[in-house]
Amino acid sequence: MNNNFDQVPGELVEKLKNFKAGRPLKIMEVCGTHTVEIHRWGIHNLLPAEVKLVSGPGCPVCVTPSYYIDQAIHLLQQDFIIATFGDLVKVPGNHSTLEKEKAAGGLVKVVYSPMEVINYARNTGKQVVFLAVGFETTSPGIAFTIHQCSELGINNIKFFCAAKIIKPAMEIIIRNSEIDGFLLPGHVSTIIGSQSFNFLAENNIPGVVAGFKPLDLVSSILQLLSLIKSGNNQIINNYSRAVNQSGNLKAQMMIEQVFEPGNSEWRGLGNIDHSGLKINQKYRDYDVEYSVDLNIPREEVNTGCRCGDVLKGYIDPPQCPLFKKQCNPDNPIGPCMVSKEGSCSAWYWYG
Amino acid sequence: MCLGIPMKIIDIDGTSGIVENKGIKLKVELVLIDDPQVGDWVIVHAGFAITKLTDQEAQETLELLKEENFIE
Ligand code: SF4
Numbered sequence: 001m002n003n004n005f006d007q008v009p010g011e012l013v014e015k016l017k018n019f020k021a022g023r024p025l026k027i028m029e030v031c032g033t034h035t036v037e038i039h040r041w042g043i044h045n046l047l048p049a050e051v052k053l054v055s056g057p058g059c060p061v062c063v064t065p066s067y068y069i070d071q072a073i074h075l076l077q078q079d080f081i082i083a084t085f086g087d088l089v090k091v092p093g094n095h096s097t098l099e100k101e102k103a104a105g106g107l108v109k110v111v112y113s114p115m116e117v118i119n120y121a122r123n124t125g126k127q128v129v130f131l132a133v134g135f136e137t138t139s140p141g142i143a144f145t146i147h148q149c150s151e152l153g154i155n156n157i158k159f160f161c162a163a164k165i166i167k168p169a170m171e172i173i174i175r176n177s178e179i180d181g182f183l184l185p186g187h188v189s190t191i192i193g194s195q196s197f198n199f200l201a202e203n204n205i206p207g208v209v210a211g212f213k214p215l216d217l218v219s220s221i222l223q224l225l226s227l228i229k230s231g232n233n234q235i236i237n238n239y240s241r242a243v244n245q246s247g248n249l250k251a252q253m254m255i256e257q258v259f260e261p262g263n264s265e266w267r268g269l270g271n272i273d274h275s276g277l278k279i280n281q282k283y284r285d286y287d288v289e290y291s292v293d294l295n296i297p298r299e300e301v302n303t304g305c306r307c308g309d310v311l312k313g314y315i316d317p318p319q320c321p322l323f324k325k326q327c328n329p330d331n332p333i334g335p336c337m338v339s340k341e342g343s344c345s346a347w348y349w350y351g
Numbered sequence: 352m353c354l355g356i357p358m359k360i361i362d363i364d365g366t367s368g369i370v371e372n373k374g375i376k377l378k379v380e381l382v383l384i385d386d387p388q389v390g391d392w393v394i395v396h397a398g399f400a401i402t403k404l405t406d407q408e409a410q411e412t413l414e415l416l417k418e419e420n421f422i423e
Contacts, residue, residue: 033354113398115380137355140383141399187355190394190402241405242394248402251383
């Protein structure tokens with residue numbers, strides 16, 4: 001496949017630098033990979049002074065609340081093996097992290113794909129709980145894995161489901177923050193389709209579905225600024241090599257087969273109705289919450305971390321008093337510094 | 352965590368397959384995409400191919416931008 005997306009024509013860069021918005025504008029991206037790529041390539045530094053680009057709740061690890069980690073550690077202490085995506089093991093709960101518990105003898109297995117858990121569980125024969133986090137990009141694969149467990153009659157895997165749906169969180173954001181336009185998440189859009197973001201247009205906010213190469217990002221930002229300036233509140237798909245209007249129907253059906261919408265707690269945003277996916281009745285045997293009481297006491301420790309404000313686009317990470325001081329990648333205080341796709345981490349490494 | 356990587360299908364075995372990019376090979380599930388074929392480019396995320404990529408090049412994006420008068 002042609003690789004010349006790596007080159008952004010100078011005229012496009014100049015166009016962006018010299019863009020005259022005519023008033024201060026705030027645009028938001030809601031995808032962890034966008035956060036990283038924008039900072040890695042210094043694209044935020046190309047923006048004219050009157051345009052501010054902030055990161056929203058687009059990194060699944062970052063929006064996972066500390067209480068979820070406390071609950072996962074509780075499961076570890078009940079002699080379950082915890083299987084998880086790597087990013088989650090360093091996220092601080094209120095008292096510990098999965099990584100520290102592992103060092104102290106807890107059984108934590110890091111996987112790349114949820115499907116790996118099936119073989120792993122077959123081999124150990126012990127009870128395994130998979131920490132099912134992610135947005136719509138990840139949920140179809142998790143749904144398929146749950147379905148496979150059921151087809152194969154596997155009875156030593158359970159899922160602790162905190163999978164999330166992006167739209168309800170964006171609805172909260174647009175009600176509470178003045179966002180003039182959105183750079184829309186490319187990989188979530190492969191699943192849900194660009195038309196899922198029509199609710200933005202209905203709220204007079206334009207959006208552009210963007211890919212991940214520098215040219216994708218620069219051209220998408222430029223398109224977004226032009227839409228805002230001309231008052232043209234539509235959704236444009238600028239990642240049509242991977243995304244279509246209605247999304248991946250097979251993947252959507254997989255989600256519907258296994259999950260149902262439920263409440264979900266987001267770091268910084270709190271509980272949001274219908275913003276999470278819960279395992280439905282048919283697959284209930286695979287839901288750890290159905291067989292284990294996870295209502296452990298909530299003991300929130302105030303660390304001073306301001307991830308919640310970062311995720312709402314209220315502050316940039318350098319405005320957090322702990323940034324680069326007590327909080328750094330070796331000693332992350334909050335998940336936005338843990339995840340490579342977190343805003344604090346992107347600002348730390350690339351500025 | 353939502354990282355998706357473009358990779359090319361080089362082998363198919365039932366509902367899973369092998370994908371490759373820059374010498375890295377991975378086993379992935381192909382159940383989420385329609386009619387996977389050896390040679391197709393797909394976006395791979397957490398062990399699943401989540402969408403096919405059309406072989407559309409940067410040039411097309413540039414043409415589009417020109418049409419919309421973003422660049423001369
Ligand atoms: S710099 Fe650290 S403490 Fe501050 S908001 Fe980011 S993760 Fe939290």
